[in-house]
Amino acid sequence: MSSLVVEEATLSLGGRDLFGPLSFGVEPPKPTTLIGPSGVGKSSLINWIGGHLPPEFRTTGRVLLNGRRIDELVPEKRRVGILFQDDLLFPHMTVRENLGFALPRTYRGRARQLRIDDALDKAGLGDLGGRFPHQLSGGQRARAALLRVLLAEPQALILDEPFSKLDQSLRQSFRAAVFAIGQERGLPILQVSHDPSDAEAAGGPVISLTAPARFPFDKIMPLR
Amino acid sequence: MKRWKGLSRGLFVAPIVIPVAVGTVIAVLPAFGYFPALGGDRFSLAPWRALFAAPGLATSLMTTLIAALLASFFSLLLAFFCVYHADGYRRLPILRAAGAILATPHAALAIGLAFVLAPSGWLFRLWSWCCGPLDVPPDWTIIQDRNGLALALVLVIKETPFLILTGYAALGRLGAPHYLQAAQALGYSRAIAWAKIVAPQLFRQWRYPLLAVIAYAFSVTDMAQIVGPNAPPTFPLRILQWMNDPDISLRFTAAAAAVLHLVLVGGFLLAGGVLLRLLGQAFRPWLSNGSRDFPRWLCLSANVLLGGVSMSLVLLAATSFAMLILWSLAGLWPFPDPWPMDMSLDHWRDQSGMILRIAAPAILLALAASVLAAALAIALLEIAAGAGAALPLLYVPLVFPDIVFMLGIAFLLILFGIQGSWPAILWAHLLFVFPYFYLSLADSWRTLDPRYRRSARSLGAGRWRVLFRITLPLLRGPLAQGLAIGFAVSLSLYLPTILAAAGRLETLATAAIQLSSAGNRHVTALYALAQCAVIWLAFSLAHRAGGHV
Numbered sequence: 001m002s003s004l005v006v007e008e009a010t011l012s013l014g015g016r017d018l019f020g021p022l023s024f025g026v027e028p029p030k031p032t033t034l035i036g037p038s039g040v041g042k043s044s045l046i047n048w049i050g051g052h053l054p055p056e057f058r059t060t061g062r063v064l065l066n067g068r069r070i071d072e073l074v075p076e077k078r079r080v081g082i083l084f085q086d087d088l089l090f091p092h093m094t095v096r097e098n099l100g101f102a103l104p105r106t107y108r109g110r111a112r113q114l115r116i117d118d119a120l121d122k123a124g125l126g127d128l129g130g131r132f133p134h135q136l137s138g139g140q141r142a143r144a145a146l147l148r149v150l151l152a153e154p155q156a157l158i159l160d161e162p163f164s165k166l167d168q169s170l171r172q173s174f175r176a177a178v179f180a181i182g183q184e185r186g187l188p189i190l191q192v193s194h195d196p197s198d199a200e201a202a203g204g205p206v207i208s209l210t211a212p213a214r215f216p217f218d219k220i221m222p223l224r
Numbered sequence: 225m226k227r228w229k230g231l232s233r234g235l236f237v238a239p240i241v242i243p244v245a246v247g248t249v250i251a252v253l254p255a256f257g258y259f260p261a262l263g264g265d266r267f268s269l270a271p272w273r274a275l276f277a278a279p280g281l282a283t284s285l286m287t288t289l290i291a292a293l294l295a296s297f298f299s300l301l302l303a304f305f306c307v308y309h310a311d312g313y314r315r316l317p318i319l320r321a322a323g324a325i326l327a328t329p330h331a332a333l334a335i336g337l338a339f340v341l342a343p344s345g346w347l348f349r350l351w352s353w354c355c356g357p358l359d360v361p362p363d364w365t366i367i368q369d370r371n372g373l374a375l376a377l378v379l380v381i382k383e384t385p386f387l388i389l390t391g392y393a394a395l396g397r398l399g400a401p402h403y404l405q406a407a408q409a410l411g412y413s414r415a416i417a418w419a420k421i422v423a424p425q426l427f428r429q430w431r432y433p434l435l436a437v438i439a440y441a442f443s444v445t446d447m448a449q450i451v452g453p454n455a456p457p458t459f460p461l462r463i464l465q466w467m468n469d470p471d472i473s474l475r476f477t478a479a480a481a482a483v484l485h486l487v488l489v490g491g492f493l494l495a496g497g498v499l500l501r502l503l504g505q506a507f508r509p510w511l512s513n514g515s516r517d518f519p520r521w522l523c524l525s526a527n528v529l530l531g532g533v534s535m536s537l538v539l540l541a542a543t544s545f546a547m548l549i550l551w552s553l554a555g556l557w558p559f560p561d562p563w564p565m566d567m568s569l570d571h572w573r574d575q576s577g578m579i580l581r582i583a584a585p586a587i588l589l590a591l592a593a594s595v596l597a598a599a600l601a602i603a604l605l606e607i608a609a610g611a612g613a614a615l616p617l618l619y620v621p622l623v624f625p626d627i628v629f630m631l632g633i634a635f636l637l638i639l640f641g642i643q644g645s646w647p648a649i650l651w652a653h654l655l656f657v658f659p660y661f662y663l664s665l666a667d668s669w670r671t672l673d674p675r676y677r678r679s680a681r682s683l684g685a686g687r688w689r690v691l692f693r694i695t696l697p698l699l700r701g702p703l704a705q706g707l708a709i710g711f712a713v714s715l716s717l718y719l720p721t722i723l724a725a726a727g728r729l730e731t732l733a734t735a736a737i738q739l740s741s742a743g744n745r746h747v748t749a750l751y752a753l754a755q756c757a758v759i760w761l762a763f764s765l766a767h768r769a770g771g772h773v
Contacts (some may be wrong), residue, residue, distance in 0.1 A: 052405050075408035076417075076516070088406040092424050093512060100512030101420065102410045107514065152410040 002066050003027045004049075004080075004156045004188040009061035011044050011053075018044060019209055021061070026156070030204030031179055031189035035196070040209045042192045046158050049190070050082050051075030065155055081154030083162035083178070087145035089133035095120070095144050096129035102152040119147050139170045146178060150185075157182055159191035163198060175201050241617050243655055244624055247632030248486065254479035254635060261639050262472055271480035278477070280456035283370075285488070288459040291372030291452070292441035292492075295379035299437055302380065302537075303387030305530040307426070308418055310392050311400065319392065321538050322385035327763050328545065329716040331736045332752035334378045334450040336544025338367045339551060339745065341374065344559055346547055352560040361559060367451050375452040379444065381537050383437045387430070393667060394429035398422065416518040420511050424504070435493065436622040442489045443625040446718035446733065450740045459485060460627045464722065467631060475635075482631045489625050548756075551749035571746045579732075579754050586715060586731035587758060592650055594710030597658040598703070604662065605669045606691060618659045626656075626719055634723040644728035652724035653714045661710040668702035669695075701770035708766035712759045732758070 004026040011018040018041030026032040034042055047053045049063050052075060063071040070078045089098050099116045107115050120129050123143045133141060142162070149157070159178065163171045179202060182189040191198060199206050253259055257268035275281070310318040325333070340346050343361035352358040367374045400422050407417035448458045456462065463485065466478035551557075552571055554564030621629075633652065637643035672695065680694045681687075696703065718733050736751035 050405075050409055052408070074413065075405075076411045076413050079411070080409065082406070082409040084402070084406060086402065088402055090403060090407075090421055092421075092428070097508075097512035100514060101407075103514045104411070105514040105516065112514070148410070 002155060002186055002188055003064075004190060005064040006045075006049070007062045007064065009045065009048070009063075010059065011041055011048060012058045013044075013056060022207075022209075023061075024205075024207055026188040026190045028186045028188055029183040031159075031182065031191050031202040032205045032207065033199040033202050034190065034192045034207050034209065035194070035199060036209030038194070042209060043160065045209075046082075046160055046190065046192055050080050050158060051078055079153075079155045080158055081149040081152060081156070082158045082160060083145060083149055085161045085164060087133070087141045087162075089141060089144055089148070091133055094130050094132055095125065095136070098133070098144065098148050099129075099151055102148045104153060115151070119151060123147050138166060139174065142166060142170070142174050143177075146174075146181070150181065154187070156188045156190070159189065159193075161192055161194070164193075164195065172201070240655060240658060241620055243633055243651075244620050244629045247629030247636065248624075249632065250635050251479050251482045251628055251632035254476050255483040256480075257476060259476070259479075259635065262475060264476060271476035274474075274477045275480045275484065278462070284456045284459045284462055287370065287372040287375075287453050288442065289488075289492075291376040291379065291458065292438065294373070294376040295383060295441040296434075296438045298376075298380045299383040299387055299441075300434065302384045302530060302534055303391055304423075305526065306384070306388045306534060307391040307395065308415075309531075310388065311395055311418070311422070312414075318388065322388040325381065325538070325541050326385040326389065327712065327759060328541070329712070329733065329752075329755045329759060330382055330444075330447050331450065331716065331718070331733050331740075332548060332756050333382055333541065333544060334447040335736060335740050335748055335752045336548045337374075337378055337381070337540065338451055338740070339547035339749070340540065340543050342367045346543070346562070349560055349562045353562040357560055359560070368453050370453050372453055372458060375444070375448055375458070378447050378451050379441050381541055382447070383440065384534075384537070387433055387437060390433040391426060391430055394426055395422070397429065397667070398425050400425075412516050413518065415523055416516060419518070424507075424511065427500075427504075432619045432623065436619065438493065438496070439489060439623050439625050442492070443485070443627045445627065446716075446737055449718075449737050460625075463627055463631065464719070467634065467723070468727075478631060479635070482628045485625060486628045545756075548749045548753050551745045552753055554746060571750055575747060575750050579750065582730050582735055582751075583732055583754060583758060585729065586733075589650060589653060589729075589731070590711045590714035593653040593657040593714040594661065594707050596650075597654060597661040597710050598707055600658055601662040601665055601706070602691075602696070605666065606695075618662055621655050621659055630720055630723045634726075637724060637726075643724065644726045649721065649724045649729060652720040653717055656717060656720060657710040657714050660713050661706045664706040664709050665699070665702050668699055672698060704766035704770035708762045711762045715755060715759055 005023075006025075007023050008021045009019075009023070010021050022045075024032070034045070036042055044053060044057065048057070048059055048071065051071075051073065053059070059071075061071070062069055065079065070080070089095070090101065093101065096116060099119060100112070103112060103115060116129070117126075120126050123146070125140060125143060125147070128136060128140060128144075133144070136144065145162070157178075162178075163175050166174060175198065179189070189202075191202060193199060254262070254264060255271055257264050257270050258266065306318050306322070338345065343364050343366060345367075348358065348361060403421050404414065404417050407421050408414065412420070443460050444452075444458075445460050445464055448461050452458045452461065457465070459481070463478050463481045466474040466481065469475075550564065550567075553567040553569070555566040555568055555570070557564040630652070634643065637648050642648045676694055676698060677690050680690045685693065715731070716733050717731075718737060721729060721731055721734055732751055732755040736748060736755060739748040739751055742748075
């Protein structure tokens with residue numbers, strides 16, 4: 001079975017430890033949710049998994065994807081698909097071109113076009129392939145971004161709060177679609193969230209990162 | 225309210241755009257023989273006949289074209305390479321070197337370069353010192369060569385930093401880091417993601433600075449005077465010579481030549497634009513064909529070759545500057561010696577009075593122009609705030625060949641009899657200082673978080689108070705930087721000073737350029753250095769005042 005495993009991870013920045021040794025495994029079908037207050041290092045952890053951590057950080061530990069160690073690879077070799085907070089569709093390319101950018105070169109000629117058409121149709125974006133990202137609605141953009149990640153054929157999916165900027169109804173339906181596709185493909189999914197409803201909807205394990213209180217809010221109470 | 229905004233914006237842009245338009249139109253009249261103030265009462269083709277009969281016209285046009293083409297192409301190539309590396313971990317050294325070269329006035333750089341590369345220059349002295357003595361300088365024309373290669377070289381050194389800094393600023397606006405991350409998560413290496421994602425967007429953002437560089441390369445007069453060919457000189461220089469000739473009838477020839485110049489530059493830009501568009505179309509399928517590999521040898525050889533060229537150019541610029549210092553201090557320094565026989569401050573002592581007399585009015589002019597430009601730009605931004613208007617019209621004086629509309633403006637000043645007056649000179653300088661100031665401030669102004677202003681308004685501060693207590697203090701750095709840039713631009717302006725002042729105002733720039741042809745290296749170096757010193761003083765003051773620049 002496919003899995004994303006984090007072993008004994010520690011991250012520190014400028015001599016300050018963000019969190020202690022942390023180990024967990026992510027396995028399909030249910031997405032694993034990482035929650036915790038802001039500043040605790042959730043984003044840094046997934047940036048580390050994705051390979052986007054700035055060099056100022058010090059890290060120890062390992063990341064294994066399907067038994068293969070990936071934390072020492074360059075980002076493009078890790079095969080970890082990431083849905084970011086913003087859709088990050090490339091503004092100078094049409095939706096089709098964005099999808100083509102992601103699709104591996106092994107698909108050529110007619111097969112390539114068919115693969116893209118098929119993906120567009122299934123996502124209900126059938127006739128929008130020729131549009132530029134700025135000509136789409138928020139929901140359409142979110143779906144196009146998801147398609148783009150999946151077409152690159154990742155072996156795991158990381159969700160960096162991709163639902164947080166969507167409105168309530170869109171959020172629920174898009175979230176359900178992402179989870180369903182992940183399950184269908186047997187992809188390990190790790191999501192990061194502030195929102196408890198994301199964890200509920202996932203229905204999988206929840207990892208709660210806690211940090212020592214940094215600012216004593218009770219000290220300013222006498223001001224009242 | 226909205227209409228008022230549009231109108232007032234128009235009012236501010238008018239003093240910049242109208243002169244360019246009017247100047248161009250006015251240059252067309254004498255080109256066809258009509259300019260009663262100079263005795264041309266009716267339209268005729270005589271100026272054109274005179275122009276095409278001018279000896280060496282084809283050579284002038286060819287050298288101008290070659291120098292401009294080479295300079296534009298290599299500046300763009302090097303800048304592209306440097307911006308790619310400035311986006312990574314080599315940011316600071318690249319941006320610092322670019323900033324230093326950009327802050328060096330054109331004339332000083334060209335003069336220093338001539339001191340290095342000329343047959344009697346330092347390179348051959350060094351050669352003679354270490355590889356066997358030469359008795360006389362080799363009989364080669366390196367500086368002022370017939371093909372304009374030396375001119376192209378100086379243009380590349382001077383224009384690449386401008387493209388690097390504008391390109392780097394554009395990267396910030398594109399949000400490039402996030403897109404690169406997304407592309408890497410899709411399996412692309414940084415280099416190829418940069419080529420497919422960042423580069424196409426960068427070119428779109430780069431088009432105005434690029435146009436400015438090309439137009440500048442075609443129309444340059446100050447550096448052409450120093451390192452360009454002189455028998456015959458480049459085309460813009462010949463226009464200037466005809467315009468300043470004691471024989472008044474040649475001014476009509478100058479006007480015809482300016483019109484021809486405009487047509488040629490316009491045609492070239494049009495052809496270049498079409499070519500780039502076709503190239504873009506040709507490359508478009510490659511963007512989305514899914515290919516993730518980049519030939520490694522291409523990456524490697526580009527790094528070695530372009531990196532080597534960039535570093536040699538920086539080294540050359542630094543050596544040029546060192547030569548200026550050496551010559552200003554040198555006593556006797558006969559040919560094959562690599563070092564002067566003795567050094568002293570004699571030249572500085574002898575010339576300081578004269579330099580001060582020339583520098584003072586130029587500095588006053590530069591101060592007045594930059595402060596006035598600042599007031600105009602702040603008013604414009606405050607009124608247009610929120611509209612987010614880039615006001616591409618302001619690029620007009622930078623993109624349009626200055627030799628053309630400045631010629632028309634000179635005709636206009638002749639017509640009103642105010643050529644050489646202070647307001648006329650100040651206005652001519654403002655035409656160039658204002659766009660530079662505006663462009664250097666506009667980005668920071670627009671990216672300033674509007675919530676600071678909103679929360680200040682909600683705390684009860686009026687519009688003026690917000691401007692002076694919140695907006696301007698927050699923008700202290702860019703403001704100081706903009707003032708320094710405006711000051712430097714004014715102090716380096718050559719053509720507008722010559723044409724608007726009609727020889728009645730000598731500035732450090734015009735003096736250095738005139739001296740460079742007289743051949744006294746000691747004194748020429750002094751004036752070039754004095755110009756550098758004043759400009760660098762302005763930048764360091766701005767650096768202090770702005771906290772950070």
